[in-house]
Amino acid sequence: MSVFYVFQGETYREERDGGYVWSPQKNKSGGANAGYTTMTQIREGDFILHNSNGKLVAISIARKDCRCAEQPQELINANTSVQWDNLGYRVDTTEYFVFDNPVKITDYTNWLVDHYIPGSAFTSAGKGKQQYMCHIADEHAIFLLERAIEQQSREGLLRHLRDALSEIVGDKESEYELLEKEEINSIVDNIQNNATPASEWKATREPQEVTTSSKTGRQIPKRKPECAVGALTHAKFKCEYDDQHKTFIRKNGTPYTEPHHLIPISKYRDFQFSIDIMQNIVSLCSHCHNLLHYGRFEDKKPILEKLYNERKDALKECGIDITLEKLESYYQ
Numbered sequence: 020m021s022v023f024y025v026f027q028g029e030t031y032r033e034e035r036d037g038g039y040v041w042s043p044q045k046n047k048s049g050g051a052n053a054g055y056t057t058m059t060q061i062r063e064g065d066f067i068l069h070n071s072n073g074k075l076v077a078i079s080i081a082r083k084d085c086r087c088a089e090q091p092q093e094l095i096n097a098n099t100s101v102q103w104d105n106l107g108y109r110v111d112t113t114e115y116f117v118f119d120n121p122v123k124i125t126d127y128t129n130w131l132v133d134h135y136i137p138g139s140a141f142t143s144a145g146k147g148k149q150q151y152m153c154h155i156a157d158e159h160a161i162f163l164l165e166r167a168i169e170q171q172s173r174e175g176l177l178r179h180l181r182d183a184l185s186e187i188v189g190d191k192e193s194e195y196e197l198l199e200k201e202e203i204n205s206i207v208d209n210i211q212n213n214a215t216p217a218s219e220w221k222a223t224r225e226p227q228e229v230t231t232s233s234k235t236g237r238q239i240p241k242r243k244p245e246c247a248v249g250a251l252t253h254a255k256f257k258c259e260y261d262d263q264h265k266t267f268i269r270k271n272g273t274p275y276t277e278p279h280h281l282i283p284i285s286k287y288r289d290f291q292f293s294i295d296i297m298q299n300i301v302s303l304c305s306h307c308h309n310l311l312h313y314g315r316f317e318d319k320k321p322i323l324e325k326l327y328n329e330r331k332d333a334l335k336e337c338g339i340d341i342t343l344e345k346l347e348s349y350y351q
Contacts, residue, residue, distance in 0.1 A: 020239070020285050022066045022187060023057070024140035024155035026147055029099040031071040033091070035115045038079075040067065041091060042151050043103040054150025058108035061085045061152075062288050064238050066183060067112060068155060068163065070147060074121035075163055078183055079112035086110075116179050120170040122163060134158060138351070160187055186232065186239075195242060195278070202244040203251075203278065208271050210252060220253050222336035225293040240287040242295050247278035254302035259329070260322045264304040276302040279311060281326055282334075282341060283349050292338040299334060301326055311350065319350050 025040055034040055046052040061067070062084050069077040088109035095105075124131075124147065131145035140153035164184045171177050195203065228241040256274040258264040266275050279301050282294045303311070311319055327343050334341065 020064055020066070020186070021060070021062070022068065022155050022157060022160040023061055024068045024070060024147075024153045024160075026054075026070050026149075026151055026153070028071065029101075030094050030097055031069070031076070033093045033097055035069070035077065035117070037091060037093060038114060039091070039109055039111050040152070041088065041094060041107055041109045043090070043105075043107040044087070045104055047101075052150065054148075054152050055108060057150075057152040057154065058110060059085050060154075061110045066160070066187065067110070068160060069115060070124065071121075073125060073147075074123050075118070075167060076121045077115040077117045078164075078167075078180065079115045082111045082113055084110075116176055118167060118171060119173050119176065122167050122170060124163075127162075127166065130162065131159070134162070157187055195244070195247070199242060199244050203247050204269075206245055206248040207251065207269070207273060210248065220249065220297055222298070222333065223296065224338040225296060227287055227290075227293050228295070229287075240284050240293075240295060242284060246295055246297055247300055250278055250297040250300035251276055251302045253297060257302060258304035258307055259301045260303060260307045260325055264307065266304045276304055277308045279303050279308050281323075281330060282339070282346065286349055290339055290341075294339060296337055298330060298337050299339065301330070316347075316351050320347065323347055323350060 027034060027040070030041075040058070042055045042058050043052075044055060046055070061081050063081055065081045067079045067081060068075060069079065085108050088107060090103060090105045090107055091109075094103075128145035131141045132143065135141070135143045135145075136156040136158060138154060139156035139159050140148055141159065142148060161184065164180060164187070168177060168180050168184065171180065229238045230241050232239050254276070256276050258266065258276055269275050280294065281299050281301050282290070284295060287294055307322055311322060323346060324343060327346055331341070331343075
């Protein structure tokens with residue numbers, strides 16, 4: 020799942036009422052425009068934060084992947100200062116969940132300056148980029164949604180915002196839900212008691228499996244706890260970045276390590292085949308695992324490079340071809 024940030028000005032009302040976002044494919048000079056081509060990267064289930072006149076005013080979810088589409092008639096009829104080419108990009112969305120109290124972005128300029136992230140929707144000066152559609156870093160999206168929740172009062176809206184925030188935080192920080200973690204630990208205990216065999220390490224090209232979020236209705240990838248246990252077993256419950264890293268011992272005598280999807284599970288739509296496979300799950304000590312989730316990128320790089328070099332061939336056998344540069348981009 021990705022989060023996008025759209026700067027809608029004169030046509031916000033028309034797009035909101037129609038349940039979509041639309042842009043031309045080319046700028047007025049006939050050239051490419053980053054704010055328009057970013058539209059093509061939106062997939063079904065992605066969140067879209069809507070900015071109008073300097074304020075965050077709504078959130079929606081993409082119902083379908085971006086498609087080529089002619090300019091809607093209501094935009095042609097709108098009294099705007101710009102005349103666009105008719106051929107463009109369109110993303111149909113859920114109903115816009117409009118805020119009772121818009122979030123004024125200039126109130127948080129200093130925070131955005133202090134937390135500047137290249138490639139996000141804001142410049143190093145804390146101002147919104149001068150383009151229509153942008154990627155927004157999860158850290159920025161989380162911060163702004165937290166501010167939005169503080170300023171709303173309608174219970175239905177608050178529930179939707181909290182659910183959206185929960186899913187964005189979940190994609191960023193946690194790979195397994197609490198019940199899944201408990202199941203992983205239970206399977207590990209049973210393996211040591213010879214009650215459950217470990218999964219076999221073999222190259223497979225499995226189809227993507229998805230389920231529907233009970234919170235927002237988005238499609239999300241399924242995660243198989245037994246696959247995580249198989250990866251831990253294959254690594255003999257040692258940290259795969261440095262097998263000398265200390266960890267505590269479980270009650271059953273097994274060293275405690277944690278499963279981590281090398282290619283983040285949230286990026287499943289970038290690949291034809293499932294990435295919830297043992298070849299993409301590494302065994303890490305708690306320190307290395309948390310560093311990859313919360314640490315500085317420069318500290319992540321040596322871990323990612325070592326794990327990538329050790330897994331790239333196995334991943335390729337499973338139909339997953341990825342460069343180190345692409346993998347690193349997921350952690351920036």
